Amino acid sequence: MPRALMAPAVVTLFLWMIVPLVMTIYFSLIRYNLMQPGPDEWIGLENFEFFVTDPSFGTAVLNTLLLIGSVIVITVVGGLALALLVNDPFPGRGLVRMLLISPFFVMPTVNALMWKHMMMNPIYGVFAQIAQALGLPPVDFMADWPLLSVIIMVAWQWLPFACLIFITALASMNREQLEAARMDGAGFIQQFRFMYLPHLARSVAVVVMIEMIFLLSVFAEIFTTTGGGPGDASTNVAFLIYKQALLNFDAGVASAGALFAVLLANVVAVFLIRMIGKNLD
Secondary structure, eight states: OHHHHHHHHHHHHHHHHHHHHHHHHHHHTEEOBTTSOSSOEEOTTHHHHHHHTSTTHHHHHHHHHHHHHHHHHHHHHHHHHHHHHTTSOOTTHHHHHHHHHGGGGSOHHHHHHIIIIIISOTTTSHHHHHHHHTTOOOOOHHHHSHHHHHHHHHHHHHHHHHHHHHHHHHTTSOHHHHHHHHHTTOOHHHHIIIIIHHHHHHHHHHHHHHHHHHHTTOOHHHHHTTTTOSTTTTOOHHHHHHIIIIISOBHHHHHHHHHHHHHHHHHHHHHHHHHHHHHHO
8 A cells, every 4th residue: 555655656756757868868869950850860879979079078078077076175175164163152153154155045147147247357356356456467267267267156156065064064073072182182183183074074975975966067157157168168068968959959969968977977976875885884
């Protein structure tokens, strides 16, 4: 009886997941260009070959790895630092914590527009005004440092997530052990190495896994600011799929790229789940 009652929900969820996947696999094996209507022609793995031999493919994969790695390092290190700073009680700590967490709720497109126009604009942006005040030439971030600009935007939005996880984990630390360590003469570095880090190891692993999976699909920030350029300087795998799907109108190649992204995400997920499993043991 329990299985019979659960069956409709399970079947619906299964269909909701499997039907788009099956359609993507089908489209990836046929010639399906929206600008060339006609009968579906079975071409096997030609779409996959076309996608991986695209001149932008290597750059897109490298940019994706650089984006993911840089954002994870920035958010983990910065999140740990901020969580430790607001861990001890002080006047207004609740307000400070709320302000630290608030950027995570900003929509990616709004986040990108804010950084593009308010912060990084080479004429009236905050960074340009600071550079002019110091007598330095302003930097056009979108043209000179496009990938770094995207990394800064994404890291700013994901930093509150890491900070929130670490703040929650620090709240469960044994205060008596910390006090005993301080009384025994342990400095902050020793406390951080032998007490804080072991306690936060699981939280760090969870933050890395969740961010790794979601950062594989970063798109809005690139589309809104750099458009993948100049050239392919800020193109990642998700944006390359978009270019094949909507700019070239080639749904077959785009489907092949989507399956490559799914495969990459699953490989990363399996690796991280095993890492977290060892950590939890």
